[in-house]
Amino acid sequence: MPITRRKALAGSAASAAALATGVCRPAIAASEPIRIGYLPALTGPSSSTGIGINRGTELAVKEINAAGGINGRQLELIVRDTQSDPTKAVNGATELTRRHKVQVMWGPLNSGEALAATPLIARDGVPQMHPCWVDSLIDVKKYPMAFRNAPTNQQVGRAANHYVVNIAKAKKVAVISDTTGYGTASLDAYVPMLKTMGGEVVYQGSVEANNPDVKPEMLRMQAAGAQAIMPWSVNAGFLSRLINTRADMGWDVPIVGQTTLGSGQTKALLKKPENWEKVYPNNFRNCSYDASGKLPPRTVEFVERIRKAGIEMSDTLLWWIALGYDGPRLMADAMKTAGTAPEEIVGYWNKVSGWPGVYGTITWTPELHDGFQNEEVIMCQANSLKEGAFTLAPGYTG
Amino acid sequence: MLESIVSHGLALGAVYALIGITYNVMFAASRVFSFTAGTVGMLGGVLGALFIDRMGFPVALGFLAVLAAGALIGIVTEVLTVRPVLRSLDQHLYVLSTLAFALMIQQFTAIEWSTEPQPFPRLLPIGPGIFDQQFWLPLLACAVTIVGLELLYRRTLVGRAFLAISEDNYAARALGLPEQRLRIASYALAGAIGTLAGFSGGEMMLAYFGNGPLLNFYGFVPVALGGMGSNRGAVAGGLALGLFQQAASFLVGGIFASVAVFVVFIVVLLARPEGLAGAATARRV
Numbered sequence: 001m002p003i004t005r006r007k008a009l010a011g012s013a014a015s016a017a018a019l020a021t022g023v024c025r026p027a028i029a030a031s032e033p034i035r036i037g038y039l040p041a042l043t044g045p046s047s048s049t050g051i052g053i054n055r056g057t058e059l060a061v062k063e064i065n066a067a068g069g070i071n072g073r074q075l076e077l078i079v080r081d082t083q084s085d086p087t088k089a090v091n092g093a094t095e096l097t098r099r100h101k102v103q104v105m106w107g108p109l110n111s112g113e114a115l116a117a118t119p120l121i122a123r124d125g126v127p128q129m130h131p132c133w134v135d136s137l138i139d140v141k142k143y144p145m146a147f148r149n150a151p152t153n154q155q156v157g158r159a160a161n162h163y164v165v166n167i168a169k170a171k172k173v174a175v176i177s178d179t180t181g182y183g184t185a186s187l188d189a190y191v192p193m194l195k196t197m198g199g200e201v202v203y204q205g206s207v208e209a210n211n212p213d214v215k216p217e218m219l220r221m222q223a224a225g226a227q228a229i230m231p232w233s234v235n236a237g238f239l240s241r242l243i244n245t246r247a248d249m250g251w252d253v254p255i256v257g258q259t260t261l262g263s264g265q266t267k268a269l270l271k272k273p274e275n276w277e278k279v280y281p282n283n284f285r286n287c288s289y290d291a292s293g294k295l296p297p298r299t300v301e302f303v304e305r306i307r308k309a310g311i312e313m314s315d316t317l318l319w320w321i322a323l324g325y326d327g328p329r330l331m332a333d334a335m336k337t338a339g340t341a342p343e344e345i346v347g348y349w350n351k352v353s354g355w356p357g358v359y360g361t362i363t364w365t366p367e368l369h370d371g372f373q374n375e376e377v378i379m380c381q382a383n384s385l386k387e388g389a390f391t392l393a394p395g396y397t398g
Numbered sequence: 399m400l401e402s403i404v405s406h407g408l409a410l411g412a413v414y415a416l417i418g419i420t421y422n423v424m425f426a427a428s429r430v431f432s433f434t435a436g437t438v439g440m441l442g443g444v445l446g447a448l449f450i451d452r453m454g455f456p457v458a459l460g461f462l463a464v465l466a467a468g469a470l471i472g473i474v475t476e477v478l479t480v481r482p483v484l485r486s487l488d489q490h491l492y493v494l495s496t497l498a499f500a501l502m503i504q505q506f507t508a509i510e511w512s513t514e515p516q517p518f519p520r521l522l523p524i525g526p527g528i529f530d531q532q533f534w535l536p537l538l539a540c541a542v543t544i545v546g547l548e549l550l551y552r553r554t555l556v557g558r559a560f561l562a563i564s565e566d567n568y569a570a571r572a573l574g575l576p577e578q579r580l581r582i583a584s585y586a587l588a589g590a591i592g593t594l595a596g597f598s599g600g601e602m603m604l605a606y607f608g609n610g611p612l613l614n615f616y617g618f619v620p621v622a623l624g625g626m627g628s629n630r631g632a633v634a635g636g637l638a639l640g641l642f643q644q645a646a647s648f649l650v651g652g653i654f655a656s657v658a659v660f661v662v663f664i665v666v667l668l669a670r671p672e673g674l675a676g677a678a679t680a681r682r683v
Binding site: 179213216 | 399402410508514599604647653656
């Protein structure tokens with residue numbers, strides 16, 4: 001029987017229809033890897049965080065695949081380095097969701113990039129998990145498939161305020177920020193919270209981050225009787241000037257605030273190492289040493305695995321590695337238990353309760369996709385860094 | 399409080415004055431306000447930290463290398479951003495060309511150096527206290543610069559040639575003065591003075607790429623206050639600005655100190671548009 005052009009076209013159309021309706025899909029799907037779209041900043045100004053998180057992420061994927069993967073299917077990380085650039089994060093997100101059709105997205109890993117990329121990932125209907133702190137990045141109405149496995153800025157501010165008022169028992173507090181969007185927004189958010197907790201704000205002000213002399217502000221704080229200083233800035237120069245000026249003034253007042261207070265950049269700008277005494281930045285309970293110098297049991301076991309895997313810890317932070325490790329494991333649990341379809345992953349995550357991560361214990365509900373627990377955000381001693389982890393600030397129990 | 403106002407105020411004022419002089423030296427040679435002045439100031443701090451702290455140069459060699467780098471950037475500024483504009487009819491394009499070059503340098507510094515402030519090396523084992531080097535070093539640099547420029551302009555033939563092209567470009571050329579070479583030399587000198595500002599104020603302002611816009615802004619104020627082209631006016635304006643800014647920080651505090659500085663700046667310019675030390679120029683009609 002001769003094959004006419006019409007018959008050939010009809011046959012092709014039937015084959016295409018079979019593919020489109022999924023007649024052949026189960027056989028392919030059963031063996032192909034599960035694609036995780038991954039958007040770390042591995043180069044550029046935000047890369048120190050991205051590189052730390054990446055070590056944990058790669059370890060988790062390696063362990064999951066070595067243990068047989070997800071019901072026989074391997075996990076495949078499809079990585080696009082955002083280069084710390086929101087534009088590249090947007091391009092990467094679009095490529096991963098549309099061209100590579102990833103099952104789930106991990107990242108972006110910093111807020112600036114997530115603010116740009118999250119609406120696009122939500123529009124493409126791909127489940128997303130990220131560790132970014134900006135509150136508005138999680139909104140169950142706007143982004144019903146986006147989940148956070150890290151604290152919000154509100155939780156970070158709450159932990160610092162709680163420490164100052166309830167643990168350090170400082171009632172008169174000075175709150176200062178730089179004039180950046182982050183600084184002034186933090187001041188607006190945290191000062192009312194501090195007052196609600198019973199703190200008396202005796203000084204409140206914003207100064208330019210590269211103002212070379214903060215002594216006038218410090219003298220005002222001292223004259224107002226401040227018993228603690230809470231600076232909200234990510235600028236190491238600004239924070240180190242506050243710390244150095246406190247030492248020059250011979251003023252023995254605690255400085256409590258954001259994680260940059262304990263960063264290597266801040267340390268490099270201190271006039272003397274002892275100026276770092278009584279400086280308490282944010283940190284996380286599961287990745288902190290207690291007063292006797294011990295990590296929580298599940299973290300000890302994790303650190304052992306990191307060491308065995310030959311992962312470098314001295315040039316990064318334990319909590320970065322830990323949060324990078326938790327992300328793929330939460331994804332793997334969802335896909336192993338519920339399936340790999342977007343609604344199956346989201347349905348599982350919506351019911352996660354008390355999930356014991358290394359970085360934090362996660363609980364999500366359909367109404368709340370912020371999973372981190374308030375009590376796991378703590379303050380630590382800035383000058384206590386040892387093998388990527390800090391010691392709890394004085395006063396914590398348990 | 400007074401001690402802090404005087405020590406910090408004068409030191410900051412000296413840095414602003416040096417940036418003001420940088421503007422003036424470039425302006426005198428080309429009638430162009432090059433917005434690279436603050437950027438080379440920023441580079442003085444960054445290159446000082448790079449050469450001395452990271453590359454291990456001795457302080458004197460590091461200092462000379464910083465000045466040489468500043469002079470080189472001055473020459474590149476003249477060749478790339480000023481010379482082509484002076485050839486065109488609309489000479490005000492220099493605002494765009496110099497600003498664009500300044501932004502390119504700033505972004506390159508952010509990428510290659512760091513977006514975080516870095517420590518600047520301690521140059522001499524003197525201090526701390528009000529005699530700390532971070533306070534008197536900018537003052538010394540400012541004094542040496544202004545005396546040096548006065549001697550150059552009043553006592554040397556090259557200096558008089560600089561003055562001649564600044565006074566009347568066409569007449570100087572008609573007399574056979576090599577205008578282009580003198581302009582290049584002026585830009586090299588301005589680059590060196592700009593980096594001297596950043597280097598001498600490095601410990602106070604840190605080696606930070608974000609200092610460029612700040613120095614551009616606050617360095618322009620003494621020029622406007624003191625009168626365009628007047629180096630003595632720039633020094634007086636710079637020191638007054640530093641003292642006033644520091645006093646405002648103590649008296650009104652925070653961001654209001656910056657507001658106070660610019661309120662005074664605007665009031666002075668409304669009252670004397672030619673600047674406090676400048677003379678109103680006659681315009682041929």
